[in-house]
Amino acid sequence: MENENKEYTEQELEAIKENVLTALEQVIDPELGIDIVNLGLVYEVILDKSGFCKVNLTLTTMGCPLADVITDDIHRALKTVSEVKEIEVKLVWYPAWSTDRMSRYARIALGIR
Template identity: 35%
Template sequence: MSKETTEIDTAELGEKIVKVLKTIYDPEIPVDIYELGLIYDVFVNEDNDVKILMTLTSPNCPVAESLPVEVEEKVKSLNAVKDAEVEITFDPPWTQDAMSEEAKLELGML
């Protein structure tokens, strides 16, 4: 397999992962976690192992235990994904500035 094909595949897989992330909502805010800016990075290696670096709206978020598990499970459900791991970070801490324009509009902040 040429390197070019692999890059396209990982880019396509990245887009599919983002679509899945957009189906997961913060239970306290009616906006998906991607638009909220909780996803800091998505890494896909050539073996289709996925690592997601994300944060929560606060360290004592009520879904601190369940949300990362939900993210891992939904991403792993994609056929092309071999494995998925979620790493939670609070550096930098989440602020409302991380939200997309769409999220801010949805919450009446614009």
């Protein structure tokens, strides 16, 4: 367990963040069938040198009944990134989500211009 107490450099953190985003692409919004990254629901990934990862995300609507499902899926997905030691998921509502945040892929998949 050599990585257990390791502190990562800024360059390593950027590479790990990419791995985190890749893992988050496996989290599918159950209603829309598109991953939360391409939907633009992930606002920020903060990763510190000790492996603590905070994901700030929003949902398409306030009071979404699937918030717990998506949060659990995020935890499950991030457990596949070995450098992530602790996970916090924070729901944020500002700025409000809109279809402008969606990737081209998500827009095409959902038929939005």
